[in-house]
Amino acid sequence: MTGSSPINPNVQTIIASLKDKPGALLPILHGIQDELGYIPAETVPAIADALNLSRAEVHGVISFYHYFRDTPPGKTTIHLCRAESCQAMGAKDLENHVKNRLGIDYHETTKDGVFSLEPVYCLGLCACSPSMQIGNEVYGRVSAESFDSTIEALS
């Protein structure tokens, strides 16, 4: 990877528009992930250059945060809550169902590239447990059946 490898022009715009904010790195990483779904390795040199950081520093930040990813996700990412309130309402069984149904574990993507599965530790929907989030849509009191009908509508 070199600093001059071509990168997506939208990414260049994102970097240019945010780089002068104090503490610009997280806003830039969010901007890129919103645009592309992940933070491709080839964008790291451009980010590092713009912020006067080393590539290792940028990479260190990307890998520190669970939400940032450096590989492309499936078309739809499902965030399933694993935390205590959801556990108290059957999240474990739901988790098994979801993994079986999709045929993947956490941090994996289905072979057809449609679904990625990520754990999340509370969505603030603990009064409606168990819960999950797909994109910006939130779902409460999720059952195996309601999960199936939700993803059928999406696939």
Add this chain to the structure above:
Amino acid sequence: MTTTVYVPCDSGALCLGADKVASKIVEEAKNRNIDINLIRNGSRGLFWLEPLVEVSTDKGRIAYGPVQPHDVVSLFDAGFLTAGTHPLALGLTDEIPYLKQQERLTFARVGITDPASLDDYLAHDGYRGLKNALILSGADIVKHVTDSGLRGRGGAAFPTGIKWNTVLNTVSEQKYIICNADEGDSGTYSDRMIMEGDPFVLIEGMTIAGIAVGATQGYIYLRCEYPHSHKALNTAISKAYEAGYLGDSILGSGKKFDLEVRLGAGAYICGEETSLMESLEGKRGLVRFKPPLPAISGLFGKPTVVNNVISLASVPIILDKGGEYYKNFGMGRSRGTLPIQLAGNLKQPGLIELAFGVTLRELLYDFGGGSASGRPIKAVQVGGPLGAYLPESQFDTLVDYEAFAAIWAVLGHGGIVAFDDTVDMAEMARYSMEFCKIESCGKCTPCRIGSTRGMEVIEDIIKGHDLNKNIPLLRDLCNTLLNGSLCALGGMTPYPVLSALNHFPADFGIADQADAA
């Protein structure tokens, strides 16, 4: 006449289908040529009744719930717009006992107003605190907050007035106000409800904080798991700017305060205030050594107030009605009210704002209605993932910081998660160690390595391997975590682990308490 209908836009209502209910109501009204004014309010916090639809009548607001899209036609048929009877009818919203018995100060407007409307905020006593603050000196504003007895609602319960006073008295050209909206604790959602249901109260609280200590820039550090809060905050912030409540000269006072939302990225540790500031500076969220205190050298090395959403959202009413007014609620050294969040296996989970001093039992049974499954409640975890598990014998504990400390437990951010008797407490203890492992920032060895070891030891215990060796080993590990951790992630993971072991030894394969030593 146009009738006003309310359908909440709180995530807790959205996740149960509120958007579909709202569009169905609009569609049905159109079909019947009826004029309605649909308002998307925050949630009243009665989540077993969400989506809770309300209709404005001359007697007050009437509630129906839980409403599903397929109920809408029958609601119209029953004349719900004129308070018609229907199986889902709940009567006057304000008379529902769960709500009526509350003491809502911080949540006074949540569920009542349109969170996107500044006019509605103003019509319901909004910005009265700021107006008072603008004619007071910084020291006098801080005095009100100190007098109120308000202690930080983010978990550590540190007196807010003392923190503000330090920042006020530290000379610097630049100071910052940070709102900690990371709300990472499982079982909690009060911050989210404020941000989605009454974002202006948080903006007002931060503005008052800025004026009090002389800070001109505020940041709301919001967890990225809250997209609806993000939208609600940005809408409210831009309206506050347009109307002169934020910006270079707040209400023409010559005092400046700017405010911006920054998103976290799924790291629980970034709720810890120094990790949060590292993150805001664009770095990995490694916890900093203290001192220096953030109040003296915080964000970008400048004096910084870091406060939780609920702490800041409680400031406007304190400045409106005075510190004494707020202080008159509560008990002992726990003054004011606490927005308690009931979660987990309960029939009636929801938000309950009450003065300190209520018992856990009243919350679980009188408000919560007992378990959702109908089975006995075996344990509750109070205060998030680092909070202790309490057995039934401790349910008479009062909601009070000191009463909880006395039984080696914490109130934290006020979340209560109930479990019925199907829970395996050894598995919950294992999960606590796993959570610590996943979320550790990696700075200290006990937390980074000890959590993985802890998980393995509990797995061995669950398999029944060598309990005589493994139970003492687990206790040793917990002691190392308790004493050798830089922050409460490592330092408090022993709370859920040891409380589970001490109160529920049978789940660890130990016959009785004595053998658990």
